[in-house]
Amino acid sequence: MNVLYSLIGVEGLDLLAQNEIFTNTLNFALINNDDNYSIDEPMLNRFCNDILPRIQYTVRCLVLETITTMDRILRAGVYPNLTQLKIFKFQANVFSHFCTDELLFRHHFKKQITDLTLVNNSRHEIGTIDQMTNVYLKLLDFFENLNYLNCIETFIHGNPILSFINLPSTAFISSNLTKLCITVDNFGDCLCLLDGRLNQLSTFIIIIVNVKDNSSMEFNSNDLPNLKYFSLKFKSLTNEYDNQVVPLLHRMYNLQDLTLYIQIKERNRLVDGIQLENDILIHLSKLQRFVFYICTFTSVNHPVTLLSNDDIQRTFSNVKFGQIGCSMNYIDESDIRYHVFSLPFIFDCIGYIGNSFTNTIFNNVTFLCIYDGIPFEHEFFVRLARCFPLLKSLFIINWKAQSRDSPESEHDNTNGSFEVVQYIHLTSLHLPRTHIDYINQMLNESKTRLPCLTELWIHYDQLKTVTNNFTRDATRLNCINVKELHSDCPINHDDNSDDDSIKAQSKDFHLYFPLLKL
Numbered sequence: 118m119n120v121l122y123s124l125i126g127v128e129g130l131d132l133l134a135q136n137e138i139f140t141n142t143l144n145f146a147l148i149n150n151d152d153n154y155s156i157d158e159p160m161l162n163r164f165c166n167d168i169l170p171r172i173q174y175t176v177r178c179l180v181l182e183t184i185t186t187m188d189r190i191l192r193a194g195v196y197p198n199l200t201q202l203k204i205f206k207f208q209a210n211v212f213s214h215f216c217t218d219e220l221l222f223r224h225h226f227k228k229q230i231t232d233l234t235l236v237n238n239s240r241h242e243i244g245t246i247d248q249m250t251n252v253y254l255k256l257l258d259f260f261e262n263l264n265y266l267n268c269i270e271t272f273i274h275g276n277p278i279l280s281f282i283n284l285p286s287t288a289f290i291s292s293n294l295t296k297l298c299i300t301v302d303n304f305g306d307c308l309c310l311l312d313g314r315l316n317q318l319s320t321f322i323i324i325i326v327n328v329k330d331n332s333s334m335e336f337n338s339n340d341l342p343n344l345k346y347f348s349l350k351f352k353s354l355t356n357e358y359d360n361q362v363v364p365l366l367h368r369m370y371n372l373q374d375l376t377l378y379i380q381i382k383e384r385n386r387l388v389d390g391i392q393l394e395n396d397i398l399i400h401l402s403k404l405q406r407f408v409f410y411i412c413t414f415t416s417v418n419h420p421v422t423l424l425s426n427d428d429i430q431r432t433f434s435n436v437k438f439g440q441i442g443c444s445m446n447y448i449d450e451s452d453i454r455y456h457v458f459s460l461p462f463i464f465d466c467i468g469y470i471g472n473s474f475t476n477t478i479f480n481n482v483t484f485l486c487i488y489d490g491i492p493f494e495h496e497f498f499v500r501l502a503r504c505f506p507l508l509k510s511l512f513i514i515n516w517k518a519q520s521r522d523s524p525e526s527e528h529d530n531t532n533g534s535f536e537v538v539q540y541i542h543l544t545s546l547h548l549p550r551t552h553i554d555y556i557n558q559m560l561n562e563s564k565t566r567l568p569c570l571t572e573l574w575i576h577y578d579q580l581k582t583v584t585n586n587f588t589r590d591a592t593r594l595n596c597i598n599v600k601e602l603h604s605d606c607p608i609n610h611d612d613n614s615d616d617d618s619i620k621a622q623s624k625d626f627h628l629y630f631p632l633l634k635l
């Protein structure tokens with residue numbers, strides 16, 4: 118389509134291009150994913166003044182940005198067949214204005230739009246919980262025939278967070294909405310949305326951000342016979358599995374597809390195959406697909422019998438589970454994490470795995486936290502890179518020093534005696550609670566290569582030590598592309614200082630991080 122757009126106005130090819138565009142245009146997209154640049158004004162003028170008026174009758178879907186293009190594009194045509202809107206760089210205050218602009222969202226749009234997706238793919242703040250909730254109330258009121266509302270972009274960053282607990286049951290109500298993808302503040306918001314106000318909902322995908330005690334509140338607990346697909350993901354550790362999640366699933370007796378991502382804290386027994394069968398599957402006779410990741414945290418207050426991976430595997434005898442992966446991470450006698458999950462692993466995030474993690478290939482995981490009570494040796498990081506090939510963000514928590522009697526523990530790998538680890542997609546590295554050995558492990562290019570690292574979280578004193586006051590060549594290459602440096606103390610290098618040593622160190626620092634945004 119870009120090629121065809123470029124041919125409009127070219128003598129001899131204009132008619133051909135127009136005919137092809139008029140006939141086949143279903144989706145028109147004009148977005149810019151780079152926060153540092155705006156869409157070229159002459160190009161935008163050409164689209165709005167020439168191309169869009171010609172293709173407006175065949176456009177079914179518009180993919181736009183809130184600020185830079187949305188206003189111009191929507192005013193450029195009438196789009197009588199438009200049913201889908203996908204809006205990027207979504208911001209609450211801007212969109213709230215659009216919802217009240219009758220010239221922009223014309224009367225026929227109110228009845229036409231059945232499919233709405235909102236994405237915040239920028240790093241800018243999108244609005245407070247109250248602002249966001251207010252926008253979504255307006256959206257559901259404005260678009261009268263909305264069937265599908267999607268406001269989930271990623272499991273990790275920037276999701277629009279909403280809260281419905283303090284709103285009346287007559288708010289955010291629809292008899293048309295059949296599919297909802299949403300991120301809310303806590304589990305009580307999930308229960309609010311399933312209290313009957315969205316009585317035609319058949320697909321419900323929800324992410325819970327925070328954990329709050331809603332036990333004193335009363336929620337409608339009627340059955341949910343229309344729900345066929347349910348996906349529930351918790352970002353935070355929760356203890357709501359037994360008393361909230363399981364009873365909720367019992368209400369969905371016609372469920373055909375279930376996705377569950379949950380990390381359960383302070384439970385006296387791991388959630389294994391037998392418990393999943395007795396607590397959930399036996400109550401969902403129509404279930405055809407069950408995808409899950411469940412991590413059970415135990416503590417000294419809830420002693421458990423130590424189980425091996427084989428012990429856990431044997432509890433998954435039900436054929437509905439399909440292939441299962443499991444891993445037991447033993448931090449110490451008072452801190453054990455049991456991971457059980459369906460394969461292939463579809464989620465983009467997994468946390469608190471240690472040396473004993475399974476050698477499964479996690480092709481979808483981009484965010485990972487590793488934590489153990491025994492050292493992570495070099496070979497562990499080699500295995501990590503192989504099992505998580507698309508890793509973008511890595512947290513390392515380990516206070517135990519690496520072994521000093523292994524060849525990998527040498528300061529540098531100048532003779533190439535062991536394999537250099539390569540994390541070719543890693544952009545964010547978090548080292549706030551870790552032994553200095555792992556800082557050297559990750560930043561020393563003779564051990565690890567991080568060609569795309571742009572964000573680094575680290576203790577400043579440890580950084581100074583590992584980089585030898587920002588003069589060490591072995592760690593320079595892995596730092597040279599860093600644009601954001603987050604530390605435990607303010608970084609203030611004064612080039613104008615009267616102290617020559619401070620001035621020299623400041624110069625070395627800026628040379629070490631030439632792209633840093635100060």
